[in-house]
Amino acid sequence: MNKSENLEGKAELLKALGHSTRLLILNLIRMKPRHGEELAAILNLKPATISHHLTKLTNVGVLVAEKDQYYQVFSVNQHALKPSLSDIIHLSQQDIMPNAEVDAYREKVVKTFFKLGRLTKIPAQLKKQRIVLEKIVEEFEPEREYTEREVNIILLDFNDDVAALRRGLISQKLMTRVKGIYQRITE
Amino acid sequence: MNKSENLEGKAELLKALGHSTRLLILNLIRMKPRHGEELAAILNLKPATISHHLTKLTNVGVLVAEKDQYYQVFSVNQHALKPSLSDIIHLSQQDIMPNAEVDAYREKVVKTFFKLGRLTKIPAQLKKQRIVLEKIVEEFEPEREYTEREVNIILLDFNDDVAALRRGLISQKLMTRVKGIYQRITE
DNA sequence: ATTTTAATTCGACGCTTGTCAAATCAAAAA
DNA sequence: TTTTTGATTTGACAAGCGTCGAATTAAAAT
Numbered sequence: 209m210n211k212s213e214n215l216e217g218k219a220e221l222l223k224a225l226g227h228s229t230r231l232l233i234l235n236l237i238r239m240k241p242r243h244g245e246e247l248a249a250i251l252n253l254k255p256a257t258i259s260h261h262l263t264k265l266t267n268v269g270v271l272v273a274e275k276d277q278y279y280q281v282f283s284v285n286q287h288a289l290k291p292s293l294s295d296i297i298h299l300s301q302q303d304i305m306p307n308a309e310v311d312a313y314r315e316k317v318v319k320t321f322f323k324l325g326r327l328t329k330i331p332a333q334l335k336k337q338r339i340v341l342e343k344i345v346e347e348f349e350p351e352r353e354y355t356e357r358e359v360n361i362i363l364l365d366f367n368d369d370v371a372a373l374r375r376g377l378i379s380q381k382l383m384t385r386v387k388g389i390y391q392r393i394t395e
Numbered sequence: 396m397n398k399s400e401n402l403e404g405k406a407e408l409l410k411a412l413g414h415s416t417r418l419l420i421l422n423l424i425r426m427k428p429r430h431g432e433e434l435a436a437i438l439n440l441k442p443a444t445i446s447h448h449l450t451k452l453t454n455v456g457v458l459v460a461e462k463d464q465y466y467q468v469f470s471v472n473q474h475a476l477k478p479s480l481s482d483i484i485h486l487s488q489q490d491i492m493p494n495a496e497v498d499a500y501r502e503k504v505v506k507t508f509f510k511l512g513r514l515t516k517i518p519a520q521l522k523k524q525r526i527v528l529e530k531i532v533e534e535f536e537p538e539r540e541y542t543e544r545e546v547n548i549i550l551l552d553f554n555d556d557v558a559a560l561r562r563g564l565i566s567q568k569l570m571t572r573v574k575g576i577y578q579r580i581t582e
Numbered sequence: 583a584t585t586t587t588a589a590t591t592c593g594a595c596g597c598t599t600g601t602c603a604a605a606t607c608a609a610a611a612a
Numbered sequence: 613t614t615t616t617t618g619a620t621t622t623g624a625c626a627a628g629c630g631t632c633g634a635a636t637t638a639a640a641a642t
Contacts, residue, residue, distance in 0.1 A: 215415050215418060215419070216415055218418060219413055219414055219415040219418055220413075221413075222409050222410075222412045222413035223409075223410070223413030223414070224413070225409045225413070225480065225483075225484065226406055226407075226408075226409035226410030226411075226412070226413040227406055227410070227629095227630085228402050228403055228406040228494075229630085231402060231405060231406055231484060231486060232402070232486070232491060232494055232495060234484055235484070235485070235486045235491055236491070236495060236497075238485075243588075243589090244588070244589065244590095245500070245587085245588060245589085246500040249496075249499040249500040249503050250495045250496055250497055250499045250500055251494065251495055252496065252499070253630095253631080253632090254631070254632055254633080255588075255589070255590090256589090256590080256591085256592095256631080256632065256633080256634095257630070257631050257632070258589095259589060259590055259591085260590095260629095260630075260631080261630090262589095263590090275639095277520065277521075277588095277639085277640075278520065278587060278588055278589090278638090278639065278640065279522075279587095279588065279589090280588080280589065286481065288480075289479065289480040289481040289484060290479060290480070290481065291479060291480060292476065292477060292478060292479045292480075293412065293475075293476040293477070293478060293479075293480070293483070294473065294476040294477060296412075296480070297412065297418060297421055297422070297476060298422070298425075299418060299419070299422045304419060304422055304423070307415075307419055307438065308419060308423060308437045308438055309436075309437055309439065310423075310437055312436040312437045312439070313432070313433040313436040313437055316436050332610085332611055332612085332616095333464065333465065333610090333611090333617085334464075335466075414599095414600085416600085430618075430619090431618070431619065431620095432617085432618055432619085440600095440601080440602090441601070441602055441603080442618075442619070442620090443601075443602065443603080443604095443619090443620080443621085443622095444600070444601050444602070445619095446619060446620055446621085447599095447600075447601080447620095448600085449619095450620090462609090464609085464610070464618095465608095465609065465610065465616095465617060465618055465619090466618065466619090467618080467619065519586090519640080519641055519642085520587085520640090520641090
């Protein structure tokens with residue numbers, strides 16, 4: 209698999225391009241293929257420095273080298289420069305998953321508000337309230353119809369303010385109430 | 396003028412994108428807009444660190460922030476990600492000129508081989524020979540016809556090996572010789 | 583064989599950057 | 613008003629990176 213197709217490879221490519229000296233080198237070579245000494249003279253840098261930059265640009269595939277007599281002549285690989293930023297930045301799910309514990313925030317909120325299975329406090333912030341109520345609604349079976357009394361009994365396990373919980377579940381559209389009968393919504 | 400249109404601006408943009416953590420942030424936000432705390436929990440980094448990265452991404456315009464209650468919710472500015480690498484890398488002549496002394500290599504070669512107006516040695520390498528001969532051929536007027544004797548007199552000012560110089564000028568196609576008459580080529 | 587020339591490698595130096603803890607801010611909740 | 617909560621700033625530390633001089637290598641000219 210091509211290096212520039214995974215997370216680190218993509219970061220490398222963009223990092224290699226993210227330096228003003230290397231952008232200049234790239235443009236000078238784009239005008240016409242050139243060798244290291246020439247670039248060193250033009251940019252007023254030492255050959256060692258130029259070599260360092262050329263190595264980076266070659267490693268990520270935007271430059272290709274070809275021997276000519278003494279010289280190592282570099283030219284631009286247009287193919288590598290075709291994709292848009294969008295194309296390059298877009299990571300596959302496999303690249304994101306190992307680095308990001310996507311539900312970490314959710315779990316953190318749950319840990320904060322549930323102690324020993326009970327809700328210590330009903331979150332004021334909507335985002336957090338939503339997360340907590342989604343957790344609670346799991347106690348209701350889909351499809352099944354509940355009376356308000358049955359609902360209250362279940363909710364009482366979580367918090368004494370069952371009215372607030374009921375209101376939340378309805379307004380967040382996690383449950384419906386028609387004529388006093390409650391039902392869990394499953395989308 | 397937009398910042399991302401000059402050398403340093405372009406380098407900044409690419410540098411901002413050239414880091415694996417920031418690529419992950421960008422992808423997480425692309426799935427859906429998110430706020431700092433959430434990203435910190437997901438990526439297992441401290442809020443201060445996330446803030447640092449978000450600032451960089453916002454400064455170069457790939458993220459936009461919007462307040463929502465407590466939160467500062469970030470979303471991706473697709474517009475900024477449209478251009479291809481090629482588009483971004485391409486610098487204007489005004490950006491290149493101040494940094495690159497484009498004729499520096501040429502001048503360096505001339506300085507090396509000319510001492511007090513005379514050619515100390517005829518360069519063996521074609522590239523350098525070419526540069527030196529282009530300098531010498533300037534002594535001939537365009538259009539005008541020269542006999543070999545006239546050519547020799549001029550060349551003698553530069554180097555005793557006038558035969559080699561004549562040969563070089565012809566083979567490098569800087570002059571023509573037809574029936575013993577020499578003429579400078581101007582393209 | 584010796585010398586020249588371009589390129590590369592290595593080690594060193596200083597500047598930049600990523601990360602965090604602690605302090606501070608700003609906005610909303612209690 | 614006082615507390616809570618998310619965001620930012622500051623300072624510190626370590627890791628990374630750009631630059632150079634010196635030594636080395638590779639190829640070609642003398």
